[in-house]
Amino acid sequence: MKDSPRPTLSDVARVAGVSTATVSRCLNEPGLVVQATRERVLRAVEELGYTPDFSGRALASRRTNTVGAVIPTMENAIFARGIQAFQEALTGAGVTLLVASSGYDPEQEAQQIQTLIGRGADGLLLIGAARPASTYDLLKRRGMPFVLAWNLGAGDDPFVGFDNADAAARITRKVLEMGHREIGMIAGVTAMNDRAADRVRGVRNALRDAGLDADALPVIEAPYSFEDGSRAFEALMQHSPRPTAVICGNDVLAVGAIKRAKAMGLAVPEDVSITGFDDIDIASFVTPALTTIHVPHRRMGTAAAQLLLQLIAGEQARRRVEIDVELRMRGSLGPAPQTTTG
Amino acid sequence: MKDSPRPTLSDVARVAGVSTATVSRCLNEPGLVVQATRERVLRAVEELGYTPDFSGRALASRRTNTVGAVIPTMENAIFARGIQAFQEALTGAGVTLLVASSGYDPEQEAQQIQTLIGRGADGLLLIGAARPASTYDLLKRRGMPFVLAWNLGAGDDPFVGFDNADAAARITRKVLEMGHREIGMIAGVTAMNDRAADRVRGVRNALRDAGLDADALPVIEAPYSFEDGSRAFEALMQHSPRPTAVICGNDVLAVGAIKRAKAMGLAVPEDVSITGFDDIDIASFVTPALTTIHVPHRRMGTAAAQLLLQLIAGEQARRRVEIDVELRMRGSLGPAPQTTTG
DNA sequence: TTGTAAGCGTTATCAC
DNA sequence: GTGATAACGCTTACAA
Numbered sequence: 001m002k003d004s005p006r007p008t009l010s011d012v013a014r015v016a017g018v019s020t021a022t023v024s025r026c027l028n029e030p031g032l033v034v035q036a037t038r039e040r041v042l043r044a045v046e047e048l049g050y051t052p053d054f055s056g057r058a059l060a061s062r063r064t065n066t067v068g069a070v071i072p073t074m075e076n077a078i079f080a081r082g083i084q085a086f087q088e089a090l091t092g093a094g095v096t097l098l099v100a101s102s103g104y105d106p107e108q109e110a111q112q113i114q115t116l117i118g119r120g121a122d123g124l125l126l127i128g129a130a131r132p133a134s135t136y137d138l139l140k141r142r143g144m145p146f147v148l149a150w151n152l153g154a155g156d157d158p159f160v161g162f163d164n165a166d167a168a169a170r171i172t173r174k175v176l177e178m179g180h181r182e183i184g185m186i187a188g189v190t191a192m193n194d195r196a197a198d199r200v201r202g203v204r205n206a207l208r209d210a211g212l213d214a215d216a217l218p219v220i221e222a223p224y225s226f227e228d229g230s231r232a233f234e235a236l237m238q239h240s241p242r243p244t245a246v247i248c249g250n251d252v253l254a255v256g257a258i259k260r261a262k263a264m265g266l267a268v269p270e271d272v273s274i275t276g277f278d279d280i281d282i283a284s285f286v287t288p289a290l291t292t293i294h295v296p297h298r299r300m301g302t303a304a305a306q307l308l309l310q311l312i313a314g315e316q317a318r319r320r321v322e323i324d325v326e327l328r329m330r331g332s333l334g335p336a337p338q339t340t341t342g
Numbered sequence: 343m344k345d346s347p348r349p350t351l352s353d354v355a356r357v358a359g360v361s362t363a364t365v366s367r368c369l370n371e372p373g374l375v376v377q378a379t380r381e382r383v384l385r386a387v388e389e390l391g392y393t394p395d396f397s398g399r400a401l402a403s404r405r406t407n408t409v410g411a412v413i414p415t416m417e418n419a420i421f422a423r424g425i426q427a428f429q430e431a432l433t434g435a436g437v438t439l440l441v442a443s444s445g446y447d448p449e450q451e452a453q454q455i456q457t458l459i460g461r462g463a464d465g466l467l468l469i470g471a472a473r474p475a476s477t478y479d480l481l482k483r484r485g486m487p488f489v490l491a492w493n494l495g496a497g498d499d500p501f502v503g504f505d506n507a508d509a510a511a512r513i514t515r516k517v518l519e520m521g522h523r524e525i526g527m528i529a530g531v532t533a534m535n536d537r538a539a540d541r542v543r544g545v546r547n548a549l550r551d552a553g554l555d556a557d558a559l560p561v562i563e564a565p566y567s568f569e570d571g572s573r574a575f576e577a578l579m580q581h582s583p584r585p586t587a588v589i590c591g592n593d594v595l596a597v598g599a600i601k602r603a604k605a606m607g608l609a610v611p612e613d614v615s616i617t618g619f620d621d622i623d624i625a626s627f628v629t630p631a632l633t634t635i636h637v638p639h640r641r642m643g644t645a646a647a648q649l650l651l652q653l654i655a656g657e658q659a660r661r662r663v664e665i666d667v668e669l670r671m672r673g674s675l676g677p678a679p680q681t682t683t684g
Numbered sequence: 685t686t687g688t689a690a691g692c693g694t695t696a697t698c699a700c
Numbered sequence: 701g702t703g704a705t706a707a708c709g710c711t712t713a714c715a716a
Contacts, residue, residue: 051459
């Protein structure tokens, strides 16, 4: 069990008594090689434990069969799900996925994109649409196929996503419809996150459309954790007048809010309604279950893979794929309580 | 904004009016090049938007500064967290991470390992210790540094993990200490998952040590989802005698179990106690909060990165890093109810 | 059907 | 300090 150096194509060729070209053909186009030779070669491959070297292959063939994805973080359940599905779809097509994470930092994202290009990625998956023009320039100068996901793309950039602002407006209209007028929002951190920012914008739009003062909406931003959702909720309840409904930028914040509401002795939804966004597993498991926007993250990942593969293959494809999201009405949103001050 | 082919080292060399060797030096050992030349070269790099080609570099230098990780799935929160930390630590050291997922299938894992070796990974992170001997052979024949995580390694294989069986035994002893004698278990799927299997074994060991019949322990296996935890709980409650405590193989199953218990009109922990494992965020957020085993997933990921980097560098290192896990006593585990038939 | 040989983009060893 | 030039492991015309 000693450290043998990695065997190369020529090692295999020597052992099998053929040329390197034949070995290469056996591995890539077995049909071009006669059975007897093929068996001899494969036996040598087996014996030496040969694995093709990716760099050599990529360099010679100018193809990598690789795509890259730059996501903000794996610790967000929605990306974990979506990327898992994205990967499964790629694997099915014989393509390898390289994942990098940017920590929501556009500079890091640009850096990671450079790295992935350097690694020969045939195409890229990126999250959201907001990034420096320089990053788009880079992509386009290189003719690098890319797909944006989890949001709509601007211009004619290819995307597989949905309108975060519109969805947020939809859930807000529902809240208004239930009679709420004192509304607060717990948003995800909007800096460098167009999805979070769009959701805030959507809520404001809906308020404005209903003739309310959108600027008066109290918004507290919070990182993606139950605990931060809880804290933000408590802070929001200090606002006067106290909100009867709290719209959250994602389900994790909403679950945190529900928990704190209960701890504060507020009944949900009798005293205060709470809504989420994303419809991750826990949304239907929390009590009361969360009224939220259902986003089919896995389906989005799969569709993104399909589009990206088509773009890479240079096939004709619908470049702008809008994914349907749905309002899921559950127990956490109820009618506004009767005001006692009438 | 047209598709320019990727510029190469010689393009830069030509534009800067120097040799490719000089350009290479500018990028890798700037100290070896005089300032004036360096500036000229860097300007050319900038102008052309040159990015080094990874394959060419890897081929020539026989180094990749890349490590690979093969995890079962990104959809499990504990891996998402641990891998995120692993990646951050690597990035800090200038090393790129390639992530692949195996779907808990040892054959796919072996396949992914081959791919990562082919891509020139300098080292690998693998989850758990149970895999075919052939996989270990492959690794060792190649002299490929690797680190196992989330479990102890056998022999002197390097690992950063903890004793799943021991931890499960610990929580079981606590359950026994609270007076429970009718115990049931909801386990993760144990096929091809040594962590899940070890946890079942640990529970049985503790029962045996307490003089109970370990073989009589009702165990239901369930996939990693709230819903499956719920279903398994309901099934387990049909068992006679009905368990007064249900030990779950992970927090997700436990949260599912708690929810169903409430829906069945059983108070937790008054009527039935429920415990988890992992201590993911939701464990402290569910009501009642989950008694569970706290595993520092991020710390494990960071430590795994450190060990792997040391092994790759050929440095002396403690190869067997056991991570401390702790029993977190919370509301979901209470004293056994008094038997009415006693 | 198989072999020969010319690259692919980089690094690294020599000279100069 | 800088420039030729030979690898690195593989694919792919083109020849045989």
